[in-house]
Amino acid sequence: MNATAKGAPALSFARGVVSIAVVLLLWELGARSKHWMAGDLSAPLRATLGALGFKTSYLPCVGAAPPPTGVLRSWAAILTDVGYWQSWAKSFLRVSGGFTAAMVVGIPFGLLLAVNRTAFGVAFPLFEVLRPIPPLAWVPASIIFWPTQELSISFVTFLGAFYTIVINVVGGAKAIDVRYFQAARSMGSSRWDLFRRIILPGTLPSIVVGAVVGMGITWEVVVAAEMISGGGSQIGGTSGGGLGFFIWNSYVGGSYEQIVVGMISIGIAGFVSSELLRLLGRRVTPWLSQR
Amino acid sequence: MTAAPFVHRETAAPAWRDVPVAPGRTAPVAEATPTRGAIRIENVVKVYGGRSGAVTAVDGCSLDIAAGEIFMVVGPSGCGKTTLLNAVAGFHDISGGRISLDGQVLCDSARPQAPRGSDRVVVFQNGALFPWRTNLENVIFGPVMQRKLSKRDAIDKAMDMMADAGLSGVEHSYPAEVSSGVRRRVEIVRALMNDPKVLLLDEPYRALDALTKSVMHEALLRIYYKNKVTIFFITHDLEEAIFLGHKVAVMTTRPCRPKMILTVDIPHPRDYSVLTSKRFRELARATSAAVHEEALKAFQSGEREG
Amino acid sequence: MSAGQTPAAGGGRHRRGAALTLHRASAWFRSSRPYLMLTGFGLFLGGWYLAVEVWKLPRFAEMPGLTVVVKEWLSKDPTYGLSLYTPEYYQHIGRSVWRVAQAFTLATVFGVPLGLLLGWSKRFRDYVFPLFELLRPIPVLAWVPLAIVMFVASESAVIYLAFLASFFATALNAMLGVESIDAHYVRAAECLGASRAQVFRHVILPGALPFIFTGLQISVGVAWFSLVAAEMVSGQYGLGYVINTSYSTVRYPTIIIGMITLGVVGYVTSAMVRVVGDLLMQWRVRELALRGQS
Numbered sequence: 089m090n091a092t093a094k095g096a097p098a099l100s101f102a103r104g105v106v107s108i109a110v111v112l113l114l115w116e117l118g119a120r121s122k123h124w125m126a127g128d129l130s131a132p133l134r135a136t137l138g139a140l141g142f143k144t145s146y147l148p149c150v151g152a153a154p155p156p157t158g159v160l161r162s163w164a165a166i167l168t169d170v171g172y173w174q175s176w177a178k179s180f181l182r183v184s185g186g187f188t189a190a191m192v193v194g195i196p197f198g199l200l201l202a203v204n205r206t207a208f209g210v211a212f213p214l215f216e217v218l219r220p221i222p223p224l225a226w227v228p229a230s231i232i233f234w235p236t237q238e239l240s241i242s243f244v245t246f247l248g249a250f251y252t253i254v255i256n257v258v259g260g261a262k263a264i265d266v267r268y269f270q271a272a273r274s275m276g277s278s279r280w281d282l283f284r285r286i287i288l289p290g291t292l293p294s295i296v297v298g299a300v301v302g303m304g305i306t307w308e309v310v311v312a313a314e315m316i317s318g319g320g321s322q323i324g325g326t327s328g329g330g331l332g333f334f335i336w337n338s339y340v341g342g343s344y345e346q347i348v349v350g351m352i353s354i355g356i357a358g359f360v361s362s363e364l365l366r367l368l369g370r371r372v373t374p375w376l377s378q379r
Numbered sequence: 380m381t382a383a384p385f386v387h388r389e390t391a392a393p394a395w396r397d398v399p400v401a402p403g404r405t406a407p408v409a410e411a412t413p414t415r416g417a418i419r420i421e422n423v424v425k426v427y428g429g430r431s432g433a434v435t436a437v438d439g440c441s442l443d444i445a446a447g448e449i450f451m452v453v454g455p456s457g458c459g460k461t462t463l464l465n466a467v468a469g470f471h472d473i474s475g476g477r478i479s480l481d482g483q484v485l486c487d488s489a490r491p492q493a494p495r496g497s498d499r500v501v502v503f504q505n506g507a508l509f510p511w512r513t514n515l516e517n518v519i520f521g522p523v524m525q526r527k528l529s530k531r532d533a534i535d536k537a538m539d540m541m542a543d544a545g546l547s548g549v550e551h552s553y554p555a556e557v558s559s560g561v562r563r564r565v566e567i568v569r570a571l572m573n574d575p576k577v578l579l580l581d582e583p584y585r586a587l588d589a590l591t592k593s594v595m596h597e598a599l600l601r602i603y604y605k606n607k608v609t610i611f612f613i614t615h616d617l618e619e620a621i622f623l624g625h626k627v628a629v630m631t632t633r634p635c636r637p638k639m640i641l642t643v644d645i646p647h648p649r650d651y652s653v654l655t656s657k658r659f660r661e662l663a664r665a666t667s668a669a670v671h672e673e674a675l676k677a678f679q680s681g682e683r684e685g
Numbered sequence: 686m687s688a689g690q691t692p693a694a695g696g697g698r699h700r701r702g703a704a705l706t707l708h709r710a711s712a713w714f715r716s717s718r719p720y721l722m723l724t725g726f727g728l729f730l731g732g733w734y735l736a737v738e739v740w741k742l743p744r745f746a747e748m749p750g751l752t753v754v755v756k757e758w759l760s761k762d763p764t765y766g767l768s769l770y771t772p773e774y775y776q777h778i779g780r781s782v783w784r785v786a787q788a789f790t791l792a793t794v795f796g797v798p799l800g801l802l803l804g805w806s807k808r809f810r811d812y813v814f815p816l817f818e819l820l821r822p823i824p825v826l827a828w829v830p831l832a833i834v835m836f837v838a839s840e841s842a843v844i845y846l847a848f849l850a851s852f853f854a855t856a857l858n859a860m861l862g863v864e865s866i867d868a869h870y871v872r873a874a875e876c877l878g879a880s881r882a883q884v885f886r887h888v889i890l891p892g893a894l895p896f897i898f899t900g901l902q903i904s905v906g907v908a909w910f911s912l913v914a915a916e917m918v919s920g921q922y923g924l925g926y927v928i929n930t931s932y933s934t935v936r937y938p939t940i941i942i943g944m945i946t947l948g949v950v951g952y953v954t955s956a957m958v959r960v961v962g963d964l965l966m967q968w969r970v971r972e973l974a975l976r977g978q979s
Contacts, residue, residue, distance in 0.1 A: 103808070104815035111816060153835055209721025214729055220906065220951030221944050222913040225925070228932035228940045232747050304822075312826040312914045332827070339830030347830045355823035362822070470872055497878040507873035511891040511968045521877035524887070555972040573877060 112156050119155035154344040159352075162345035172334070179310055179330040179357065186245025187299075187306045194250045194302075195295060198257025203287065208258075215254065223248040223309050227316060241313045248309040249302035253295070260294020261287055293376060296369030300362055307358040311335075331357065398641040398665050413447030415481050416576035416609030418467065420444075423476035425462050436462045438634030439476075444626075446481070449603065449610040451624035453617055453670060455677035459635030460613045464579050467611065468501050469493035480576065497521055500570035501579040505586065506562050508554040514565045515541070515550040521573040533572070540568050544602055560591045564598060571606055580612045584619070593651055596622055604648060617670050621662050622653060629669045632677040641666050749938040757938040758945075765936035767927065767943075778950060780922040785908050785954065788844050792851030792904055797897060800859025805889060817856070825850040825911045829918055843915045843923075850911040851904040858900020862893030895969055898962035902955050909951045924950075 154162075166172045201208045201215075223244050230240040268286050277285070314332025331354050338346035370376070425437040436459035444450040452460045465471040467478055472491035479485055485493035500521075508517050518541065519533035528536065541550060544564050549557050554565070563583055570578055584592050596619065603610065614620050620627045627641040645658055653659055730751060736742050737750035757763050761770045768774065802809045803817070825846055836842040866889060874888045916925025924947050931939035963970050 100807075100811040103811035107812040107816055108819070153831065206721060209718050210725040210728070212725075213722040214725040217726075217948065217952070219948075220909070220955065221948040222910040222951070224910070224914045224917060225928055225944050225947050227917070228928055229748070229944065231932070232937065232940075233744065235744075304824075308824040308826055308910075311824045312918075315826060315829060316914075316917055335827055335830055339833070344831075344834060347834070351823050351827045351831065354827045355819075358824060359822040468872075468876065495872075495875040497876060500876045501872065503869050503873065505869070507867070507869040509870060509873075509888065509891070510972065511894070511966070520874070520879075520887075524874075524880075524883050525878040553968045553971055555968065555975060569877070 115153075116155045116157065119153050119158075154348055158345045159348045162343070163349045163352075166346070166349060175329060175331045175334045176353070176357065179314070179332065179354070180361075182241065182245060182310045182314075182330060183303075183306050183361065186242050186310065187249050187303060189242070189246045190249035190253055190302060190306070191299065193246070194253035194298075195257055198254040199261060199287065199291065201254070202258050202261030202291070203283070212258075215251075219251050219255075223305075224312055224316070227313065241310075244313055245306055245309045248305040252302040252305055253298040256294045256298025256301070257291055260291040260298075263294070264290035292373050293369075296365070296373060299369065300365050303362050303365055304358060307354065307361070311354055397639050398662070400642050400644045404644040413607045413609070415446055416444075417446040417481055418442075418444040418450075418577060418609065418611065419477075419479045420463070420467070421477045421479075423463070423466060423478060424474045425459070425466065425471065426474045435634045437466075437473075438636060440630075440634075440636050441476075442628060442637060444609060444611060447607045447609055448626065449612065449624045451620035451627045452611070452613045452630060453615065453620045453627055453666075454630035454635065455632055455674045456615055458630055458632040458673070458677060460630055461581055463635060464501070464581050464611065464613055467493065467577070468499050468579055469495040497525065497573040498575050499577045499579055500573055500575045501581060502563070502566050502570055502583045504582045506554070506559070506566060506583075508562055508566055508569070510554055513551050513553055514546070514557070517554065517565060518569045518572055520569065525573075527573075537568070537572060540572060541565070543605065544568050545598065558591075559587060560595055563587070563595060567599070567602060571602070571608065575608060577609045577611055580610065582613050582615065585615070592619070593654075597650060599623065600647075600649060617663060617667060618654065621659060621666070622649065627666065629666055629673070632673050632680070638673065639666065639669050747937070749941055754938045754941045758942050765931070765939045767939050774946075777922055777924055777927050778946060781912060781916070781924045782950060782954070784840075784844050784923065785847060785905070785912055788847035788908050788912065789851055789901075789905055791844075791848050792855050792908070793901065796852045796855030796904075797859050800856035800861075800897075800900075801863055801885075801889065801893065803856065804860040804863025804893070805885060817853075821853050821857075826914050826918075829915065833919060839919055839921075842919065843912065846915040847908045847912040850907040854904040854907050855897075855900050858903065859893060859897050862896025862900070863889055865896055866892040894962075894966055898958065898966070901958050901962070905955050905958055906951065909947070909954070913947065 197211075201211055226244050226247060227240070230243045231237065234240040234243060264287065268290065269282060272282055272286050310330065311332035314330040315336045331350055335347055335350035335354075338344070338350060420440060420442040423437055423440045424435070427434045427436055440463065442450075442463075452463070454460050462471060466473050466486065467480075469485070469492060473486055474491070475488065477484060477487040478493065480499070484490075508514070509520070512520070515534065515537055518537040519528075519530065522528040522533045522536070523530055538547075538550065541547060544567070546561065546564055546568065549561055549565070554562050557565075566583075567578070584595055587595060600623065610623075612620070612623065617627075621641070621643055624643055627643060629638045629641070630636065631638045641662060643662060645653055645656070645662075734751040737745045737748050738752060757765060758768050760768050763771065766773070767777075799813070803814055804810075828846060828849060829842075832842040832845050833839065836845060870888050870892060871884055874884045879887065912923070913925035913928075916923040917929045924943050928940050928943040928947075931937070931943060
């Protein structure tokens, strides 16, 4: 049951465009009237909310945000700045590094847990106990432990994706229908064969899902780590850079348009990486797309 | 009938003639003649616009179903019989022709999709009991939703009907907790609570084992004898069709069209001893070649199950 | 199969409620699982202890040792200021929990209806989903500076960030929940005479509930994730703030205490959501139990 019934796809597209245009318009107008949501223009709204008992200071002051036109202008100016593209590269490198490490360690670990019951019994409860600790909470401990700043950030990045990947791998391996195993054994498969030809391909879809979600988490952690280490707290250091740092720097330097430019850039970067992964995933699991 | 050779002949298929009531026997008729639930399907066409081009699922199909009759539709999987049921129930539209119920038009070229309603209730192949409701809550769903009965009255009626169908004891269990045979019966009772004109059954016993199936057949007949609702029953099992039905329509593979119509002149009420009776075997022999021919065609074209 | 008999699924006896829990608990104790679990913990804690305090490995030179942390946590007069006995500890926990609660509630109140509508109405989906998907890839923490700019009170900025992450997870899962409902259920309901509104309330809503609750568990986890980051960057009070300042004021054992507390609190909140879900969806619990899981 879903909402994607028959209907002209052109109409859907048009509706999407309309709604985005409307939001952009509202944003533009709101940003230009400096006191939207915090001043005379919205007095009745604030009065009613105040009467209902809400703290009106909790409402966002959209007026303080930069307008879309300003953002575009700023972005056009930056496109020629080498530093901007260097930030892209740095972030991408960090993300790839942490993500690859998480895959390289996480997939075998997850498979081991799924295949070997003793290993599962020993490691999984520990894993589940450590998992609720947000990766960013590991930053100070990580800095204390690892020799360089870069390594400590990479470790935290690794952690973020690692949990997701392992959970997905274990879940995927467990969900493989037991009849596949029975069929293979009845045809004379050895344990290694079972692993290579049943478990591995059977877990592949879950690995892909875990990878895509893990990629998103990696971006979150990298951006956060860049912000934290680049400024804003005492966990500082000289190695900064990257898009997170770019955003923070823009904030500190007062150029609010650049903040939004940075946000959109990261959004695009994250989206592109996820899509690449999804395409790769589809390549690796051709049987799924032929439903 | 001569034995047909085990090969698919493209040319000059034998003309299948309908099998009427044999001389010396009487047509089976429901006791208290019901007056509602007569379906007339006239020249219905259904074309799907698929990815690989248009597929004609049903082409010029005409069927006449009398009120209170158990009408069985037999054909290989994927031949389009479910499409027919969906058209009657109002889940799909039709591309041509007309379907009427008790003289009133359900759908035609002016209004291609029949309205959905509780006068034609469907029992689905894999079951559609709501898993988040107990069996009893499932059964009272229809009348309560339509505000035809208060909840208390609906519960009373439901308990009675479930007891009639041999389902006392499972009222407060969830569907997942009971066997599939029980689930089917609950679903049928749920349908009958709405006093429908037609009961549409889409291969409901397909997933059951043969032993459970035979018991379910008798259970269905018992329910039928009490309620006399028109039953439109789709199956791929010829024996099931002959055992249950007043009429059996053998359909061709895509496009779907009645190949031959068999009138089952074994009197009601029937029980499982009918299965080994001589007349039953004769009727089965008369129709099985037709069914087998269509099955071969479907097999060779590798139809994906509908 | 005679009429009226309830066929026994899996054992012949129907255990309900407390009896079922007790039975499962005793089965768990009798298996080897608790011992393996303890082995795992033991290896981890033992390794930590040995690496820092016994072998004194160079990499672990500055790490606080296990005994140090435990002593600190349990002492009535902690050297570094935070232990189970200090009121500030609970103030920080309370602050963080309260923030997450607000963010989670807002995200659920806004996210669930939005997600349900996105799944149910094609029109709505056409208008809203592109916007949704454009905003979603932006990492929540990239919003930090903008949030600080837009929200006058920094408290609401922190809550907003936690809210954002939760909101997307909840709405997406609610939408997936609606899409996962077998079309046959909707058709059956329509056959039985339900109006569109009734189908929504009696089929879509309960049918999507399992997915919604999975989404809510994820949402709680994500809320904690964002909250901690936000607190580390721009907060006063709160566990993220504690961890941050403990590092800068060189109170290393407190860092570990903060991390462990975060883990425990995060787990408890997630478990609370799961328990509420189980209470609301008895049918699902039983279905899973029959399949040999849960």
